[in-house]
Amino acid sequence: MGERNLTLLTDFYELTMMQGYFKNKSNETVIFDAFYRSNPSGNGYAVCAGLEQMIDYIKNLHFDQDDIKYLREQKIFDEDFLEYLSTFRFTGDIYAIPEGTVVFPMEPLVKVIAPIMEAQLVETAILTIINHQSLIATKAARVAYAAKGDGVMEFGLRRAQGPDAGTLGARAAVIGGCIGTSNVLAAKLYDIPPLGTHAHSWIMSFEDELTAFRHYANLYPENTTLLVDTYDTLRSGVPNAIKVFSELKEAGKMPKKYGIRLDSGDLAYLSKKAKKLLDAAGFTDAIITASSDLDEYLIDSLKTQGAAINSWGVGTNLITSKDCPAFGGVYKLAAIEKDGIFIPKIKLSENTWKITNPGNKTIYRIYDKESGKIKADLIALIDEEFSEENSLMIFDPIETWKKTYLRPGSYTLREILVPIFLNGECVYESPKVMDIRAYCQKELDTLWDETRRLVNPHKVYVDLSKKLWTIKNELLDSINEFYHTSK
Ligand SMILES: Nc1ncnc2c1ncn2[C@@H]1O[C@H](COP(=O)(O)OP(=O)(O)OP(=O)(O)O)[C@@H](O)[C@H]1O
Ligand SMILES: O=P(O)(O)OC[C@H]1O[C@H](OP(=O)(O)OP(=O)(O)O)[C@H](O)[C@@H]1O
Numbered sequence: 001m002g003e004r005n006l007t008l009l010t011d012f013y014e015l016t017m018m019q020g021y022f023k024n025k026s027n028e029t030v031i032f033d034a035f036y037r038s039n040p041s042g043n044g045y046a047v048c049a050g051l052e053q054m055i056d057y058i059k060n061l062h063f064d065q066d067d068i069k070y071l072r073e074q075k076i077f078d079e080d081f082l083e084y085l086s087t088f089r090f091t092g093d094i095y096a097i098p099e100g101t102v103v104f105p106m107e108p109l110v111k112v113i114a115p116i117m118e119a120q121l122v123e124t125a126i127l128t129i130i131n132h133q134s135l136i137a138t139k140a141a142r143v144a145y146a147a148k149g150d151g152v153m154e155f156g157l158r159r160a161q162g163p164d165a166g167t168l169g170a171r172a173a174v175i176g177g178c179i180g181t182s183n184v185l186a187a188k189l190y191d192i193p194p195l196g197t198h199a200h201s202w203i204m205s206f207e208d209e210l211t212a213f214r215h216y217a218n219l220y221p222e223n224t225t226l227l228v229d230t231y232d233t234l235r236s237g238v239p240n241a242i243k244v245f246s247e248l249k250e251a252g253k254m255p256k257k258y259g260i261r262l263d264s265g266d267l268a269y270l271s272k273k274a275k276k277l278l279d280a281a282g283f284t285d286a287i288i289t290a291s292s293d294l295d296e297y298l299i300d301s302l303k304t305q306g307a308a309i310n311s312w313g314v315g316t317n318l319i320t321s322k323d324c325p326a327f328g329g330v331y332k333l334a335a336i337e338k339d340g341i342f343i344p345k346i347k348l349s350e351n352t353w354k355i356t357n358p359g360n361k362t363i364y365r366i367y368d369k370e371s372g373k374i375k376a377d378l379i380a381l382i383d384e385e386f387s388e389e390n391s392l393m394i395f396d397p398i399e400t401w402k403k404t405y406l407r408p409g410s411y412t413l414r415e416i417l418v419p420i421f422l423n424g425e426c427v428y429e430s431p432k433v434m435d436i437r438a439y440c441q442k443e444l445d446t447l448w449d450e451t452r453r454l455v456n457p458h459k460v461y462v463d464l465s466k467k468l469w470t471i472k473n474e475l476l477d478s479i480n481e482f483y484h485t486s487k
């Protein structure tokens with residue numbers, strides 16, 4: 001958050017490796033890709049987020065005197081290296097997918113091209129920033145999807161894993177689809193709507209519920225939501241709320257937005273009963289908000305049960321992404337520059353899908369021209385050229401017999417990795433969070449419904465260009481050959 005110096009927000013091994021690179025004078029330029037391997041919560045996509053904080057981090061990268069002093073005290077860093085660190089700045093290039101874009105496994109969300117000492121140092125912070133916010137933005141997109149157009153308020157700060165997770169999580173939740181947050185610091189910092197109702201303590205602090213409601217309604221005549229479950233929802237809370245709304249109506253002071261909040265009990269049953277009582281009293285447009293340990297599955301179930309709820313407050317399960325607490329993004333070396341040419345590098349794994357994609361790559365999103373929906377993503381090398389006027393054959397990188405042939409003129413292409421830093425200079429201006437949110441809503445519209453469903457969604461293919469696939473296979477062959485013949 002803000003302008004903090006996060007330079008030491010890295011793993012110790014990044015610094016020990018950096019000193020090693022420094023001593024060997026091997027500060028060649030390298031390419032690292034940050035990507036993730038599977039969508040959180042069994043989702044069909046992820047929403048990437050955190051780029052603005054990553055940019056702030058890179059812009060502010062510098063070891064101040066206090067940092068150098070601390071590192072010196074560790075007694076493993078030599079003076080020449082510490083001297084180098086004292087003037088350290090990021091001088092490389094960074095490409096990234098803009099926040100709010102829907103993304104898929106294996107594609108680089110961030111690509112760093114920089115001298116190896118710089119590219120290595122920034123690994124940990126880039127991952128922690130992008131992993132956290134992408135996780136929460138994706139969870140929020142699921143929750144908002146289940147709410148089917150009703151507003152979802154982010155209520156999680158008190159149960160988040162600390163202040164940063166609560167605040168940056170609120171930012172990410174709004175990017176993914178929440179309409180605002182109860183977190184006032186997040187609302188101020190990121191210019192997002194601060195929202196909320198009131199707590200049980202407000203009711204309990206008065207002699208009786210009716211008096212508490214009257215005071216609250218008089219204080220906030222523009223937007224009055226009354227929490228009706230402190231004593232007895234249907235016998236006391238709802239009738240008292242109706243009484244207060246009737247008094248306001250009679251006095252000609254009817255709030256523009258008004259309603260009740262349910263926070264316990266059977267939310268389907270209570271909301272339907274409450275709606276009947278409100279309707280009968282003429283308050284047909286009262287907003288019925290629900291909260292209480294909600295997540296996307298419960299909201300979906302309440303919708304199926306015909307609950308009369310049209311506003312949702314979601315805290316714990318959203319801000320902590322409780323069912324899936326880690327995004328799992330990784331940062332892997334993809335190429336090393338030798339004599340002005342990038343030599344592709346690959347990391348092997350027992351799992352074929354864990355084998356990295358080598359080289360200096362970019363990503364094209366392929367849309368069906370007629371519907372505007374995503375057909376697939378294509379990871380290609382940056383020097384490859386594609387034209388919508390030509391036919392295109394794409395194939396699954398592992399199950400290569402799965403091929404899709406795209407007729408000329410039947411598809412459109414969009415390159416989704418964009419320049420963020422060039423030669424250490426930031427060339428990108430982050431949009432405001434509410435604009436990122438609006439962009440994300442449009443992005444979500446480019447997914448087929450089958451990909452958005454909560455359970456067993458349809459997979460979007462991320463394919464490799466023929467050239468990239470060939471290079472990858474040649475590298476695999478050469479490694480195999482080397483390790484089988486060099487015994
Ligand atoms: N109709 C419903 N269908 C499915 N789940 C529901 C329904 N109504 C409520 N729930 C969920 O059931 C859980 C109820 O939890 P629990 O009984 O512990 O607490 P509560 O009713 O909220 O009361 P308290 O706030 O006093 O703990 C919550 O997660 C709530 O969202
Ligand atoms: O259930 P969550 O999704 O986490 O949403 C936030 C919860 O936080 C509040 O409860 P809390 O008991 O902390 O305060 P209260 O006394 O105002 O109800 C609120 O009433 C919600 O139940």
Ligand SMILES: O=C(O)c1cccnc1
Pocket residue numbers: 155156182195196197198199291313315
């Ligand atoms: O404003 C609310 O109703 C609220 C805020 C935080 C947590 N629970 C509820």
